[in-house]
Structure formats: C-alpha cells, structure tokens
Amino acid sequence: MAAGAGQAPVVTNGIHTAGQPVELSIGLPHNLGTRIHLHLTILATSIIVFLSSATLDGAQAGAAMSSFIYAIPDRYNPSQPLTTSLYTQPSSQDFSARxxxxxVRRTGKLCYVGGSMNLAxxxxxxxxxxxxxxxxxxxxxxxxxVTKARNAEE
Incomplete structure (x- = not known):
C-alpha cells in the first residue's frame, strides 16, 4: 500500500507466499513516534493477525497478552459477523472484537485477532x-x- 496524503508509509518485511506470515509496520500520521506492528498470515479461508505497538523512546514496559478473538461471517446476516473470545483481557476485548x-466484513474470511497493542x-x-x-x-x-494475496493467487 503506497503512502497517500496524510498517511505514514507501511514497512513490509517479507513477500507473500501462500500461508507464510508477513510482518508489517504502520506509522500513524498524528503519532509520529508510535508504530503498530502486525504479524499477518493469510490462508485460503482465514486470516490471523497479531498486533503490537512500539514508541521511539522504547520506554514501554513489557506488554501483556491482550484478547484473542475469533470471528466468522454469519451466512444469514452477512453484515453482522459472529465473534467468540478465545482469551479475554477487558482492556482490549472491545477493540479486538470490533x-x-x-x-471479516471486508475480506469475507474467518479472522483471528490477538496481540499486545497499547497506545497509552x-x-x-x-x-x-x-x-x-x-x-x-x-x-x-x-x-x-488480502487483496494482493488474492490477486497473486489468480
């Protein structure tokens, strides 16, 4: 994804190959010292995303494991995917579930979201x-x- 107006560049470590994880780093335009790190695995029917965050000063203490959420499309009501909490941490459960x-709505695939993102x-x-x-x-x-991975498969 190219950096557009007002967006920080995305740094990618690795190239997509089927089922292999790719690591990404996102800079936030209004928080220049904060980066979000993603560990993304795209499989044929599912996506696994692990999140963490870091600041430039590196003063962040070890972050605890946040919630781990599983979401699936609802075939009777596609606009409302179903979620299940596999591991809960109240501070991150809502963010991870959303x-x-x-x-799931954007990709149509099952999705697992977890990690230790902290914007404090x-x-x-x-x-x-x-x-x-x-x-x-x-x-x-x-x-x-996910779109790049789909296009690579075709």
Whole structure:
C-alpha cells in the first residue's frame, strides 16, 4: 500500500507466499513516534493477525497478552459477523472484537485477532481519536494485503 496524503508509509518485511506470515509496520500520521506492528498470515479461508505497538523512546514496559478473538461471517446476516473470545483481557476485548468483525466484513474470511497493542504511550495517551486512527490504518493495510494475496493467487 503506497503512502497517500496524510498517511505514514507501511514497512513490509517479507513477500507473500501462500500461508507464510508477513510482518508489517504502520506509522500513524498524528503519532509520529508510535508504530503498530502486525504479524499477518493469510490462508485460503482465514486470516490471523497479531498486533503490537512500539514508541521511539522504547520506554514501554513489557506488554501483556491482550484478547484473542475469533470471528466468522454469519451466512444469514452477512453484515453482522459472529465473534467468540478465545482469551479475554477487558482492556482490549472491545477493540479486538470490533477489528475482527470489520476484517471479516471486508475480506469475507474467518479472522483471528490477538496481540499486545497499547497506545497509552502515544502522544495523547491513547485517546479515542488515536485508537480510531490506529483502527482505520490496521483495517486499510490488512484489506490491501488480502487483496494482493488474492490477486497473486489468480
């Protein structure tokens, strides 16, 4: 995904091959010192996403495992995917569940979302705006990678 107006560049480590994980790093335009790291595996019928975050100062303490969510499309109501919490951490459960649902709607694949993302060290201390900025960036990058993987298969 190329960097557009107001978007920080996405750094990719690795090239997509079927079933192999790819590691991505997303810079947030309004939080220049905060990066979100994704470990993304795209399989034929599912996506596995692990998230973490880091700041430039590196003063972040070890982050605990956040929630691990499984989401599937609902064939009777495609606009409302079904989610199940496989591991719960109250501070991240809502974010992970929302992210899994959006990814299922965007890609049509089963989705697992987990990791240890923490925006508390961001410029605003993890405000709603910062969380939504990160959310949109993650969805855009994952959707673009899934599209690239689909096009490579064809």
């Amino acid at each position: 992210l899994a649902k959006v990814l 060290n961001a410029v605003g201390g993890g405000t709603v705006d910062e969380e939504m900025e990160a959310f949109r960036a993650i969805v855009a990058v994952v959707a673009a990678e």
